[in-house]
Amino acid sequence: MAFQFFRPDIAFNDIYLITPETLISMGIKGVVFDIDNTIAPYEVPSPTDKMKNYFNALLAAGIKMAFVSNNKGDRVGLFNEGLGFFYVCKAGKPSPKGICRCIEYFGLPKEQVLAVGDQIFTDCIAAHRAKIRFALVKPIKDKETLFFRIKRFFEKPFVKGLKWLTKKDKKVRFRRKKKRDGRFKILKIRKRTENKK
Numbered sequence: 001m002a003f004q005f006f007r008p009d010i011a012f013n014d015i016y017l018i019t020p021e022t023l024i025s026m027g028i029k030g031v032v033f034d035i036d037n038t039i040a041p042y043e044v045p046s047p048t049d050k051m052k053n054y055f056n057a058l059l060a061a062g063i064k065m066a067f068v069s070n071n072k073g074d075r076v077g078l079f080n081e082g083l084g085f086f087y088v089c090k091a092g093k094p095s096p097k098g099i100c101r102c103i104e105y106f107g108l109p110k111e112q113v114l115a116v117g118d119q120i121f122t123d124c125i126a127a128h129r130a131k132i133r134f135a136l137v138k139p140i141k142d143k144e145t146l147f148f149r150i151k152r153f154f155e156k157p158f159v160k161g162l163k164w165l166t167k168k169d170k171k172v173r174f175r176r177k178k179k180r181d182g183r184f185k186i187l188k189i190r191k192r193t194e195n196k197k
Contacts, residue, residue, distance in 0.1 A: 005128050006120055006158040008136035012165045015039060015116060015137055016054055020061030023114070030064040030106040032099050032127075034117035035079055036071055041141040045078050055083060066102040068093065068115075070122065094125035103130065120155040138164070 012018055015038065023031065036042050039051060047055070058065060067087040069076045076089040086105045091098030103113050113132045117123025118139040127134035136159065 006124060008120070008124055008159070008162065009133040010165070011136045011159070011162045013138055013167075014140075016050075017165055017167065018116065018135060018137075020058055020063060023058070023063055024061065026114070026133075027112060028114045029062065029112040030066070030103070030108045030114070031058065032066050032068050032102045032113065032115045032132075034093075034115075034119075034123050035067055035069045035076060037139040037141060038116060038118045038123075038137055040079070045075070046081070047079065047083065052083075055085075064106045064108070066105060068098040068102060068126075091126075093122040094129065096126050096130035099126055099130040099132065103132065119151070120158050121151060124158075136162070 015033070018031075023029075033039055040047070055065060065085050067076060067080060067085055068091045069087070069089055070091055070093050071089060073089040076087050080087050086102060088098035088101050093099075099115055103110060106113060110130070110132050114135055115123060115127035115130070115132055116135045116137060117127070118137050120136070124134045124136065
């Protein structure tokens, strides 16, 4: 059980593979995103057009969104400028408090909310402490500091053997299986195939 606490429920190469269709098939109606290294590198202050188009696609599908970041308010506020999503800065992850505030803001049951981030010891633990599912994405650009290198080293046992979904898996369907603890496990069951003419 302790190992599963650190284990992502699912893993994607990047956020753009977490499509509206994928979220709907997972039963997700609200997504809590980390920002730095999950959506954008640290040095990118504002969303690019590609990021904005992605968020607009989720909104068009009725998916609610929020940001939870350990970074300062000026960084998070600037990134969110023009987007207008609910956000929590200086969240103190792995504390679940910031994620819990987002869940309350969404007004959704926990099984309909997904957290997305690039770190096990902050994002993943915070999500599971909040009793929601967690999707791990590969870091866009890691900080080249000793602290981050050590952290990534200790993350390895928890990501070993994960199936990283790529563009080839973009149209994978999922089903949900209720677990004893009330959370849901995401299971890949099949890929969609194009209709043959």
